Amino acid sequence: MKVGEFIYQNINVFIEICKKDPSELEKLLSITESKKLFNLYFAFFIETKNIDDNDKKRRSAKYKTKIYTILNKEVRVTNDWFERNIPYIKKYFNDRNINISFENSIKQEKNTTKKTNSKNSRYKRKAIGDAQNSFIRNILSNLGNESFTEDDWKETKSYFNNKCAYCGKVGELEMDHAIPINKEKLGEHKLGNLVPACEQCNKNKADKDYREYLGNNLEAIKNIDRYMESKNYKPLEDNEHFKSILDLAHEEVSIIASRYIKLLNELFIENKDD
Numbered sequence: 419m420k421v422g423e424f425i426y427q428n429i430n431v432f433i434e435i436c437k438k439d440p441s442e443l444e445k446l447l448s449i450t451e452s453k454k455l456f457n458l459y460f461a462f463f464i465e466t467k468n469i470d471d472n473d474k475k476r477r478s479a480k481y482k483t484k485i486y487t488i489l490n491k492e493v494r495v496t497n498d499w500f501e502r503n504i505p506y507i508k509k510y511f512n513d514r515n516i517n518i519s520f521e522n523s524i525k526q527e528k529n530t531t532k533k534t535n536s537k538n539s540r541y542k543r544k545a546i547g548d549a550q551n552s553f554i555r556n557i558l559s560n561l562g563n564e565s566f567t568e569d570d571w572k573e574t575k576s577y578f579n580n581k582c583a584y585c586g587k588v589g590e591l592e593m594d595h596a597i598p599i600n601k602e603k604l605g606e607h608k609l610g611n612l613v614p615a616c617e618q619c620n621k622n623k624a625d626k627d628y629r630e631y632l633g634n635n636l637e638a639i640k641n642i643d644r645y646m647e648s649k650n651y652k653p654l655e656d657n658e659h660f661k662s663i664l665d666l667a668h669e670e671v672s673i674i675a676s677r678y679i680k681l682l683n684e685l686f687i688e689n690k691d692d
Contacts, residue, residue, distance in 0.1 A: 421507070422499035428518060429486065429495060432462070435514065436488050443488055452496075456506045459629060459639065463493040479653060500630040550671045551600065554664055558599045559607035566609040575614045577645055583613035584623065584631065584638060592620045596628040596642055597653055601664040603627055610651020613642060 425432075436443035445451035446462035456462060460480045469481065481494040511518055571593065581588050583596075591614035597605030603625070605611050615623070623631040632638050646653070654660050 420499070421501060421503055422497055425495065425499060425507075426482070431516065431518065432495075433486060433488055440489055443491070447493070455510055456503050457634075458496060458498060458503065459636070460496045460498050463488075463495055466492040466494060469494065498629070500627065502630060502633055546672050546675050549675065550668045553671050554601045554668055555599045557664065557667060558605065561606055562608065564608050570609055571612065574609060574612060574645075577648075578614050578641070581614070582616040582619050583642055583645075584615055584619040584628070584635075586638075587616040587619075589616060591615060592617060594620050594623065596646070598625045598627065600625065601661065601668055604654035604660060604664075606651075606654070608649075608651055610646045610649030611653070613645065 432446070436446065443463070445455065447465065449459075449461045452458040452460065452462045463486075464481055466485055480496055480498050482497050483494065485492050485494055487493075575591060580591070582591060583594075593612055594615035595605045595607070595611050596613050597603050597611055599605045599607060613628070619631075628642055629639050
């Protein structure tokens with residue numbers, strides 16, 4: 419179970435805490451207090467009156483669309499959750515003597531996603547997952563009609579003063595997707611999602627979102643946020659419709675591969691019999 423899913427499934431626990439203690443709701447509506455409590459960069463809750471789904475700063479993209487009513491206030495909960503938030507969530511529950519086990523949820527997911535050995539398991543064979551991931555990357559790399567050139571990329575490096583956008587190191591810089599291109603993060607190969615990175619940061623960041631990787635380096639996060647805004651890049655992130663379509667595409671690659679493997683295996687058997 420992902421961190422965000424755990425929060426949404428247990429949202430009533432947070433709501434009850436706020437109803438018993440109105441001051442707690444004010445804390446969860448505060449960016450500063452939410453940072454202290456959960457290591458969040460956005461308020462845990464936001465009042466619907468303070469958010470515009472058409473705003474250019476993309477604040478609405480950081481919140482789930484479902485609305486909850488708490489003490490006569492209509493609020494939405496943030497979707498900006500990562501593994502780094504887990505220790506804070508545990509402490510929050512422990513401080514309030516609330517017995518909810520996050521570990522069991524994680525353990526359950528690991529058990530359900532355990533790989534099974536296939537009949538034709540072979541050392542160093544090409545896994546279907548490689549093809550599935552490449553297919554998703556291809557889709558996300560070609561969405562929209564945006565075009566950019568090498569000169570545009572040079573301007574991007576100049577925006578970051580020809581330094582690594584993550585650690586500020588000067589030197590040879592590589593092109594990195596601030597939001598990774600995969601079906602979980604929904605990053606795109608658009609100029610607004612490309613930042614310069616040193617080789618070490620590019621390697622260490624791997625499939626992490628830039629906010630997840632940078633952690634408490636708020637200055638670097640804000641700088642990348644400003645860059646994205648300057649390029650009118652709006653992350654897909656919590657777009658459930660996109661995710662459902664990509665899940666379907668991911669599954670269809672496996673179905674197609676299985677179909678042709680079956681056809682070719684049948685042909686192989688027929689030729690062998692001849």
